[in-house]
Amino acid sequence: MRCLCLLPTGILIFLIVGVLVGLFVHLPASSILTTLGSEEIAFALRLTLFTSGAATLIAVLLGVPAGHFLARQQFKGKIVVDTLIDLPMTMTPLVAGVGLLFLLGSDPVRQTLDRFGIQLLFTPWGAILAQVLIVTPVMTRTARAAFAAIDTRYEQAAQTLGLKPVQVFLRVSLPMARSVLLSGVVLCWARAVGEFGATLMVAGATRFRTETLPIAVFLNISSGELGIALICAWLLIMTGFLVLLIMRWIGTPFSDEPTVMKAER
Amino acid sequence: MTTICLEKVSNAVLQGVDLTIDEGELFVLLGPSGAGKSTLLQVIAGLLPCSGHIFFNGDCIDLQPPHQRGVGYLFQDLLLFPHLTVFQNLQLAMAHLKAGRRAENLKISRLLDRFGILDLADRYPARMSGGEKQRVALARAIATDPRILLLDEPFSSLDPENANHLRSELKAHQRHFRITTLFVTHNLTEARQLADRVGVIQKGRLTVNVNPNELERAVSTEAIPVSKRFDEPYAAPFVQGEQWPAMGS
DSSP states (O other), rough: OHHHHHHHHHHHHHHHHHHHHHHHHHGGGGGGGHHTOHHHHHHHHHOOOOOOHHHHHHHHHHHHHHHHHHHHHHTTTOOOOOOHHHHHSSHHHHHHHHHHHHHHSSSSHHHHHTTTTOOOTTTTHHHHHHHHHHHHHHHHHHHHHHTSSSSSHHHHHHTTTOOHHHHHHIIIHHHHHHHHHHHHHHHHHHHHHHHHHHHHHHHOTTTSOOOOOHHHHHHHHTTOOOHHHHHHHHHHHHHHHHHHHHHHHSSSOOOSSSOOOOOOO | OOOOEEEESSSSSSEEEEEEEOTTTTTEEETTTTTSHHHHHHHHHHHSSSSEEEEEEEEEOOOHHHHHHHHEEEEEEOOOTSSSOOOHHHHHHHHHOOOOHHHHHHHHHHHHHHHTTTTTTTOOOSOOOHHHHHHHHHHHHHHHHOOOOESSTEEEEEHHHHHHHHHHHHHHHHHHTTOOEEEESSSSHHHHHHHHHEEEEEEEEEEEEEEEEHHHHHTTSSSSSSOOOOSOOOOOBEEEEEEEEOOOO
């Protein structure tokens, strides 16, 4: 049995390490530092941090209340709403991006945005919107699971203590769900950092304008600038690695508090 | 102090419960599992819907949401917030009183002192014993300055010695704060030890409403059809061909 399990594990490790080695050996060793300090990488990094941070913030503002609503409320057609909210997670980001492009390009939406002087298509704001579309379902799903795991009687107890529903949410539900929500935030951010397909469709791929790290990889591979592309790729890999480390840390129970949210005596 | 009056309170479990609890009185509601004891408490707290009317000091509170009713509810599972220390649990309970930070802290310290748990102020619920949690939960319920205290079998999971001790403490606190109290239990000993008046609820109906000194007579005349031994938990009477409904009380 041990040998049977060892073989697939070995194949998996070979694939992952093979990809990393492949990306590593092609790094231009002599010019890593100069490439890393290039203006293009600095721009891509700055834009990625800005768009992914903004997208994560919006995803939290939308996803956490939506997750609470779905975890606590029963209504007709809930299963349809649930499935619809999850849909962008299963859609190819490229397809989601095409849909968003058509939506923003349609006359009523375009005219409304123009009236307010808002330009989303082929701008960094469009990149943020594309990332929001892709990562908000992740946040909603995580939040829904987090709130569903909390015994509703804690919320009832808070109500009998004189707390209004909003206070119950802010002072009881939210703090009790915080470790799971935090892992959701980190996941969302990681997903936003690496988002490519939808961003490409909505924001386009313009150097020094909508050039996030994944777009920079795409642009530089296309133009044969392997050095910049690989440095950007490694920055994305390091981000992913950092996120996984953080997730493991968050998964550790807080030192002086329980993680079980079901009522216990 | 508040007089509580229930008029024909009904829902899926309760069937037209009429009950008046005088101000400062400790009323013990006795009944077997599934009789509707906990349901009645939840209805009074506004956590479950019902038909009929509920009055606090003559004011109808039917339409008031739970956070405006002014009840102190001690749940069977206590439900201390695990992410807050003892002090913070009480602080949260007093948030709506808007007493100001200094007055609030003073009141919490006095309450903790009175309940003998001042040294637990910075501790999280997960790090406390059952008895300590009971005291904290009771202190938290009283910290809200409730008009009525609702206690749902709070001592059922404690060992007899600890439960007996805490019952004496509860009685003393109830007398001290003069809070109108409704205590539900399935334990006759508890009813005898605590009650100013005892009611029996069976299948969602209030069937007996007596003084504690009339309790034994009620038992002997089988108005309360239970085991004659008062040290035993209330046992559901067996009626030929009839099962007690397993309703979630």
